[in-house]
Amino acid sequence: MQDFTRNLITEWRRLELPFSSETFVVAVSGGADSIGLVLALNDLKKRGKLDHRFIIAHFNHKLRDGVSDEDEDFVRHLAVEQELELAVGHGKISKQGNLEQNARNARYEFLTQTAEHAGAFAIVTGHTVNDQAETFLLNLLRGAGPDGLGGMRPVRELKDAGTRGHGNTANEIPFSPLLPFSTATLVLIRPLLTWAKRRDTENYCHEVGVEYRYDTMNEDIAFKRVRIRKLLIPMLEDFNPKIVETLARTAALMREGVERPAERDEASQESEKVCKLRLRDLKSLPKSELYRLLRSWLERQRGSLRGIELKHIEAIERLIRSRKSGKTAELPNRQVVIKQNGILRFEDLKVEKTTPEN
Numbered sequence: 082m083q084d085f086t087r088n089l090i091t092e093w094r095r096l097e098l099p100f101s102s103e104t105f106v107v108a109v110s111g112g113a114d115s116i117g118l119v120l121a122l123n124d125l126k127k128r129g130k131l132d133h134r135f136i137i138a139h140f141n142h143k144l145r146d147g148v149s150d151e152d153e154d155f156v157r158h159l160a161v162e163q164e165l166e167l168a169v170g171h172g173k174i175s176k177q178g179n180l181e182q183n184a185r186n187a188r189y190e191f192l193t194q195t196a197e198h199a200g201a202f203a204i205v206t207g208h209t210v211n212d213q214a215e216t217f218l219l220n221l222l223r224g225a226g227p228d229g230l231g232g233m234r235p236v237r238e239l240k241d242a243g244t245r246g247h248g249n250t251a252n253e254i255p256f257s258p259l260l261p262f263s264t265a266t267l268v269l270i271r272p273l274l275t276w277a278k279r280r281d282t283e284n285y286c287h288e289v290g291v292e293y294r295y296d297t298m299n300e301d302i303a304f305k306r307v308r309i310r311k312l313l314i315p316m317l318e319d320f321n322p323k324i325v326e327t328l329a330r331t332a333a334l335m336r337e338g339v340e341r342p343a344e345r346d347e348a349s350q351e352s353e354k355v356c357k358l359r360l361r362d363l364k365s366l367p368k369s370e371l372y373r374l375l376r377s378w379l380e381r382q383r384g385s386l387r388g389i390e391l392k393h394i395e396a397i398e399r400l401i402r403s404r405k406s407g408k409t410a411e412l413p414n415r416q417v418v419i420k421q422n423g424i425l426r427f428e429d430l431k432v433e434k435t436t437p438e439n
Contacts, residue, residue, distance in 0.1 A: 082124075082128065083121075083124075083285060083288055083289070085117065085121055085277070085281060085282075085284075085285035085288075086121045086124050086125060086285075088276055088277070089118075089121045089122070089125065089272060089273070089277075090125055090130050090131075092235075092272050092273075092275065092276060093125075093131070093272060096235055096236055096270070096272065098203075098236075098270065098272075099133075099202065100130075100131055100132065100133075101131070101132035101133065102132065102133070103133050103134070103201075103202035103203070104133065104134040104135075104136065104199050104200060104201040104202055105122075105133055105134070105135050105136070105201060105202060105203050105204075105205050105270075106136045106138045106168070106192060106195050106196045106199060106201045106203070106204045106205065107119045107122065107135055107136065107137055107138065107204075107205045107206075108138055108139075108140075108188070108192055108204060108205065108206045108207070109137045109138065109139050109156055109159070109207075110139065110140075110152070110156075110294070110296070111139070111152040111155050111156050111293060111294035111296075112207075112293055112294055112295065112296060113279065113282040113283040113286050113293040114207035114208070114209055114212075114273065114277075114279065114282045115206070115207040116159070116207075116282070116286055116291060116293040116294075117207065117273075117277075117281075117282035117283075117285045117286050117293075118205065118206075118207040118272070118273060118282070119135070119137060119159075119163070119165070120163070120285070120286070120289055120291060121285065122135055122205070123135060123163050123165060124289075134166070134199075135165055135166075136165070136166045136167070136168055136195070136199055136201070137156065137159070137160045137163075137165050137166065137167045137168070138167075138168045138169075138170070138191070138192055138195045138204075139152075139153060139156040139157075139167070139168070139169050139170070140169075140170040140171075140172065140187065140188045140191045140192070141153045141169065141170065141171045141172070142172060142174050142184050142187065142188070143171065143172065143173050143174070144174060144180075144184065144298070145296075145297065145298065148297070151294075152294050152296075153169060155294055156169075157169070159291075168195045168199075170191035170195070172187045172191070174187055180304075181304055181305075181306065192204050193239065193267065196267055197267070201267070202267075202268065203267065203268040203269065203270045204239075204267065204268070204269050204270070205270045205271075205272065206269070206270070206271050207271075207273055207282065208233060208271040208273060208274050209273050209274065209277050209278055209279055209281075209282065210273075210274065210275070210276065210277060210278045210325060210326060210329045211278055211279045211310075211325055212233070212274070213232050213233055213274055213275075213328070213329040213332055214314065214324070214325040214326075214328035214329050214332075215306055215309050215310055215314070216232045216233055216332070217230060217232050217328045217329070217331065217332045218309050218313060218314070218328065219305065219306060219309060220232070222305075222309075223390045223391075224390045224391025224392060225386075225389075225390065225391070226372060226373070226376050226386075226391070226394065227335050227373070227376075228376055228380070228386055229386065229389075230331075230332060230335040231332055231333075231335040231336030231337075232329070232332035232333075232335070232336065233271060233274060233332075234271075234336065235270065235271050235272065235274045235275055236268060236269070236270050236271075237268070237269055238266045238267070238268055238269075239266065239267045239268065239269055275329070275333070278325065278326075356382065356426065356427060357424045357425065357426050358378060358424060358425040359423060359424055360401055360420070360423050360424065360425065361423065363401050363425070364401060364402070368398075371398065371401075372394050372398075375394055375397055375398075376389070376394065378427075379412070379418075379427070382427040383412075383416065383427075383429075387413075388412075388413035388414065389412065389413070393410065393411075393412055393413075396410035396411070397410045397418050397425070400418065400420040400425065401420070401425070403420070408420045414429075414431065415429070415430040415431050416428065416429050416430065416431075417430060
């Protein structure tokens with residue numbers, strides 16, 4: 082057994098994941114990370130270490146003309162060679178707005194639907210330590226709070242079915258419509274996130290003699306993540322050769338601080354749960370506690386903190402400190418926070434309001 086496979090089963094145990102009788106949908110793009118992951122999982126299955134049904138899921142974004150179709154053909158052949166089930170999705174991604182985000186939304190929508198139809202326990206992705214470091218820097222540059230700086234979690238539930246079909250990400254999509262009596266929640270698992278670097282997945286593919294595809298969009302510095310990967314991280318490595326590991330470790334420390342908060346004021350905890358916040362409860366809070374509460378409150382109202390930056394939290398703080406009523410703070414996706422009559426209220430302008438029938 083290769084070290085990569087051994088490390089994967091060790092992490093599987095650490096995450097307390099099931100060892101048998103479940104279905105997992107494994108996201109496979111054709112790159113080294115996802116190919117290495119599915120090969121190692123299948124190897125563990127053949128060795129009797131895992132007794133699961135693994136389904137390869139590939140989404141063809143149609144963003145690179147014939148090359149995208151070549152990636153799909155590559156994954157199809159891999160599925161045949163590895164004797165694994167395959168699900169393939171297609172979609173033309175809108176180039177309006179953030180192309181990366183649009184592609185991610187479509188991909189996770191496909192993965193979630195595939196998992197639901199298969200009655201899967203979880204979706205598994207090949208995110209690595211490098212991805213975690215890049216995510217940390219992306220969130221730092223946009224002014225994210227502790228939640229954003231905590232980066233990605235190795236395991237988390239996918240939730241909030243009500244937003245499905247409105248362009249939201251998979252973290253807002255939860256239960257299988259095929260299992261109406263099941264209370265089990267679909268889970269997203271990233272078993273490489275805390276230990277495997279990009280070079281580890283590439284080396285493992287070479288060791289087992291399986292080639293992988295390379296996405297040329299990973300060279301396009303028009304994308305912010307690519308600029309971080311190709312320009313910023315190499316510069317930071319001049320100061321710290323192990324900057325990738327350091328950033329990923331910092332994200333883990335930030336995440337632990339968020340997931341294990343200190344004792345908080347009881348009134349503040351209750352404030353996060355309601356749709357409206359009373360200004361008099363907020364004005365007395367220290368800035369750090371106020372920002373934490375506002376982020377938590379927005380996450381509950383929106384379903385996630387995606388797109389929320391420091392400037393949005395600061396705009397809400399200005400509302401709170403202002404003596405005038407009737408003001409608003411704009412949020413992404415046509416959402417606003419309104420100050421009126423001594424309260425803050427969240428409102429989603431995209432949601433059509435209906436007039437009650439007489």
